[in-house]
Amino acid sequence: MSRSKNTYNPDYSVAPGEILLDALVERGLTQSDLAQRTGRPIKTINEIIQGKTAITPETALQLERVLDIPSKFWMNLETNHQSFIAREKERDRLESWTEWLKEVPVAPMVKEGWISKLPDPISQLQAVLNFYGVASPAVWKKQCLSQKISYRASETFAKEPEATSAWLRRGEILAQKVECEPFDAKQFRESLLDIRELTVKSAGDFRSELVKLCASSGVAVVFVPGLPKAPISGASRWLTPQKALIQLSLRHGTDDHFWFTFFHEAGHILLHGKREVFIDDDTGEAADSKEFEANEFASNILMPPKLLSPFVAARKFDKASVLTFAEELGISPGIVVGKLQRHKLIEYNRLNGLKRQVSQKDK
Numbered sequence: 001m002s003r004s005k006n007t008y009n010p011d012y013s014v015a016p017g018e019i020l021l022d023a024l025v026e027r028g029l030t031q032s033d034l035a036q037r038t039g040r041p042i043k044t045i046n047e048i049i050q051g052k053t054a055i056t057p058e059t060a061l062q063l064e065r066v067l068d069i070p071s072k073f074w075m076n077l078e079t080n081h082q083s084f085i086a087r088e089k090e091r092d093r094l095e096s097w098t099e100w101l102k103e104v105p106v107a108p109m110v111k112e113g114w115i116s117k118l119p120d121p122i123s124q125l126q127a128v129l130n131f132y133g134v135a136s137p138a139v140w141k142k143q144c145l146s147q148k149i150s151y152r153a154s155e156t157f158a159k160e161p162e163a164t165s166a167w168l169r170r171g172e173i174l175a176q177k178v179e180c181e182p183f184d185a186k187q188f189r190e191s192l193l194d195i196r197e198l199t200v201k202s203a204g205d206f207r208s209e210l211v212k213l214c215a216s217s218g219v220a221v222v223f224v225p226g227l228p229k230a231p232i233s234g235a236s237r238w239l240t241p242q243k244a245l246i247q248l249s250l251r252h253g254t255d256d257h258f259w260f261t262f263f264h265e266a267g268h269i270l271l272h273g274k275r276e277v278f279i280d281d282d283t284g285e286a287a288d289s290k291e292f293e294a295n296e297f298a299s300n301i302l303m304p305p306k307l308l309s310p311f312v313a314a315r316k317f318d319k320a321s322v323l324t325f326a327e328e329l330g331i332s333p334g335i336v337v338g339k340l341q342r343h344k345l346i347e348y349n350r351l352n353g354l355k356r357q358v359s360q361k362d363k
Helices: 016-027 031-038 043-047 057-067 071-095 097-102 104-112 121-132 137-146 155-158 161-175 185-200 203-217 254-269 289-302 307-315 318-330 334-340
Strands: 219-223 235-242 243-248 277-280
Touching: 016 031, 016 043, 016 057, 016 071, 031 057, 043 121, 057 071, 057 203, 071 121, 097 121, 097 307, 104 121, 121 137, 121 161, 137 277, 155 161, 161 219, 161 235, 161 243, 161 277, 185 203, 185 289, 203 219, 219 254, 235 254, 235 318, 243 254, 254 334, 289 318, 289 334, 307 318, 318 334
Parallel strands: 219 243
Antiparallel strands: 235 243, 235 277
16 A cells, blocks of 8 residues: 555644744743844844744754753754645645656556555655655656666557556565575576476465575565556566566466466576566567577476477377376476467367466465
8 A cells, every 4th residue: 555544744834933933922032032042143033933944953952941842842843844845845846747647557556455545636646656666757757768778578668658667666565575585596497397396286375385486596476466558467677686576467367378477587587687677568479589588498497398399299189188298297287288379289269178267366
């Protein structure tokens, strides 16, 4: 939820000068009396009372001695007042950006519980900015444009940057809660063989094991439901030099897509640099060399060529044959079906009953 949900932001503020004037009246003192007792110029006292000059820590101590009102009271009063003024100025600045909210998938983000639904556009905009982790829409746009080159081969990012960056940001937030060991490429590569065995399990059984195995090698795995304007299956990137992130949406809902996407993103982590963000947004066949390499990496782990080739050559793709081959490989039969469909060895409406459903939930 938005961090502002439990934050108290009053819509008014009493200026410290007003309180100071009341304190003088109660004590029968004039501004001149206070100036003499504090050793401050009367002009300074007058400007504090009129709100033209702020109360400094030094002045607060002097007021404590003269008026017997703790310096902490004056400093808190001044801090709160200045904070109120800053918030009001920010609201004025943000008012010109409220139209930008139309580009942000606010309703889906509220539905998923990523942000709170707020009554006015400026408060809603502030909640969105808190979520993105930026101070203003201008900063978001600058950051977004500067990072475009990092988002490889993603038409979705180019067309819908607000939705795509919201989905990615949610992954970062969740990944911060995943405790990981420092990244170890060798260990991660070896753990992929253990993870491959998880493909025969149901989603309820494999999720926690998948997250644990990856975290032990320095890779955080998170599940984030896709947004309407961000039809993304998965993404991979580095959060720090020692912590990588694989983010999965489960948008297709079947195990063949899920596992291929996971191993595809794992390929990016192991094969490619730490400065790029790889997004699998299903916009077509991978023309990019790094996407092709990640595809090959995933395919080879799931179905090693030396085992796949004889099966394909036999051209026998009925249910029994697929089940037998999947059992020999030790993987889900749905993965085999997905492979045959993608390579047009069988029609897309055949053998779908062998695929397992993987629910789309944010965990």
